[in-house]
Amino acid sequence: MFIKKSLTVAATLAAFGLSQSALAEKFDFSSSAKKADSVVVFQAGDEISPDLKRLDKQSQSQISAALKAADFSGKSKEIVELLAPAGLNAQRLIVVGLGEDAKLNAGDVNLVGANISAKLKSVKASDVQVFTQGVSDNVSNASFAAQLAHGINLRAYKFDKYLSKKRPSEKNYRMVVSQPNKAESRYEKLEAIEAGVFLARDLTSEVPTEMNPAHFAKAAKELKKLGVDVKVLTPKQIKKMGMGALHAVGRGSSEGSRLVVAHWKGSDDVPIALVGKGITFDSGGYNVKTGSSIANMKSDMAGAAAVLGTVKAMALQKAPVNVVAVMGMAANMVSKTSVAPGDVVMTAEGKSVEILNTDAEGRLVLADSLWYARKHYSPQVMIDVATLTGSKIRAVGNRYSAIFSDDDTLVTQLTASGKNVEEKLWRLPLAYGDMLKSPIADMTNLGSGGPGASTAAMFLKAFTGDTKWAHLDIAGNALTKSDKGVAQSGGTGHGVRLLSDWILTTQVK
Ligand code: BES
Ligand code: MN
Numbered sequence: 001m002f003i004k005k006s007l008t009v010a011a012t013l014a015a016f017g018l019s020q021s022a023l024a025e026k027f028d029f030s031s032s033a034k035k036a037d038s039v040v041v042f043q044a045g046d047e048i049s050p051d052l053k054r055l056d057k058q059s060q061s062q063i064s065a066a067l068k069a070a071d072f073s074g075k076s077k078e079i080v081e082l083l084a085p086a087g088l089n090a091q092r093l094i095v096v097g098l099g100e101d102a103k104l105n106a107g108d109v110n111l112v113g114a115n116i117s118a119k120l121k122s123v124k125a126s127d128v129q130v131f132t133q134g135v136s137d138n139v140s141n142a143s144f145a146a147q148l149a150h151g152i153n154l155r156a157y158k159f160d161k162y163l164s165k166k167r168p169s170e171k172n173y174r175m176v177v178s179q180p181n182k183a184e185s186r187y188e189k190l191e192a193i194e195a196g197v198f199l200a201r202d203l204t205s206e207v208p209t210e211m212n213p214a215h216f217a218k219a220a221k222e223l224k225k226l227g228v229d230v231k232v233l234t235p236k237q238i239k240k241m242g243m244g245a246l247h248a249v250g251r252g253s254s255e256g257s258r259l260v261v262a263h264w265k266g267s268d269d270v271p272i273a274l275v276g277k278g279i280t281f282d283s284g285g286y287n288v289k290t291g292s293s294i295a296n297m298k299s300d301m302a303g304a305a306a307v308l309g310t311v312k313a314m315a316l317q318k319a320p321v322n323v324v325a326v327m328g329m330a331a332n333m334v335s336k337t338s339v340a341p342g343d344v345v346m347t348a349e350g351k352s353v354e355i356l357n358t359d360a361e362g363r364l365v366l367a368d369s370l371w372y373a374r375k376h377y378s379p380q381v382m383i384d385v386a387t388l389t390g391s392k393i394r395a396v397g398n399r400y401s402a403i404f405s406d407d408d409t410l411v412t413q414l415t416a417s418g419k420n421v422e423e424k425l426w427r428l429p430l431a432y433g434d435m436l437k438s439p440i441a442d443m444t445n446l447g448s449g450g451p452g453a454s455t456a457a458m459f460l461k462a463f464t465g466d467t468k469w470a471h472l473d474i475a476g477n478a479l480t481k482s483d484k485g486v487a488q489s490g491g492t493g494h495g496v497r498l499l500s501d502w503i504l505t506t507q508v509k
């Protein structure tokens, strides 16, 4: 029998006093069963797993009779709970449908884990036993167990800082699996990614007064404990370096803008640059937002949170990759010092911009952030992540994020990673740059109607030089009102799993 009490990532986090509470549930991987109050078994389509067969026999076919009564047929998302099942010595049995085995991938297994976690959320029982052996021919047993644990834990996280009723106490999951060592080492890497997702969620869910650019910079500095090099530029330094667009957006807030850089140098490769939009609150500025959706604008730094979370995920697993995150931070506020519509600002790139609409601020902070990443790191590739446009939501909704790039290979790779982790991408045209002409400056920050997500992307392109680049518009993906998929309501940490998957599959030889 094989049980390890503290997993490496948890131990590392604890040693540095980093958000340990975020690691929600406890898992152990073992080839043998133990007594538990809840038992989980699987059926992929009509493929009844060996453990389900065994338990059914033990219950003298009570289980199969109950499944028949519930019309259970092993389809994906089907889940049946049997209380006090006969002959099992457990309080409940949960039978989970996986759908057709041949179609199952890692992202699906994460969602199955999330469903189990949701089902058990309000249950008092604390010991859960999950029988994973012989469940799938398509996904290896070790991967199935690890990805399931990942999905369970992602869904168990809840931002409960301001709730008087905290999340229920943690559950102990025993994952019964053929090769526990292998499953556990797979899970350790996923656990590092979870820690990155939880950081992004914490930052995104935090209220605007508690998460301004200075607070965000402080949170980034925590990663120094993991060997990440962190630099923060103040408004004065930003101005001095010529980053007039980033500076202008923060001008109306008391703390001003920050440029935050977090660098994990786990190899000597040419770096990858991840660039994040970090608007800690987007009031719209003088083009003030109207309507109730303004309350969601604390999440307008979710791009920055996603790239910082990804750096944490890489550092925690000591990934042999060279990744630098560059985050343009500002609060877009209305005050006597705010930038006014009609103002012209100068970017570090040397292009002047007429600010026709102060609510199109994300592209302004990104312009100088992209320039900084290029000038200071000469990256092999840059990917920016931003809650950039409402137009993106109107085009593809919130079940996809949008990708813009001239590089077909990069689009193919990122789209594949999106499928792996169920953070799906849809490509939109990188075109309509002519709609950004200004009579007074080199360009305006406002497209002339129509394809707003594309004109925003074309604005960014002007600051990418010859560097290989993709832009991810995650507007609508960063925050969820209701519990869905691998997240409960609040910040989703969208992008961390996608970027981590892409980095690990394309950069590790
Ligand atoms: N942060 C918003 C985009 C956004 C909208 C994100 C909804 C998440 C949910 C962005 O800064 C913005 O205000 N964009 C404007 C641009 C317009 C003024 C050109 C928009 O999309 O309306
Ligand atoms: Mn805006």
Ligand code: ZN
Residues within 6 Å of the ligand: 279, 282, 300, 359, 361, 362, 387, 388
């Ligand atoms: Zn914004």
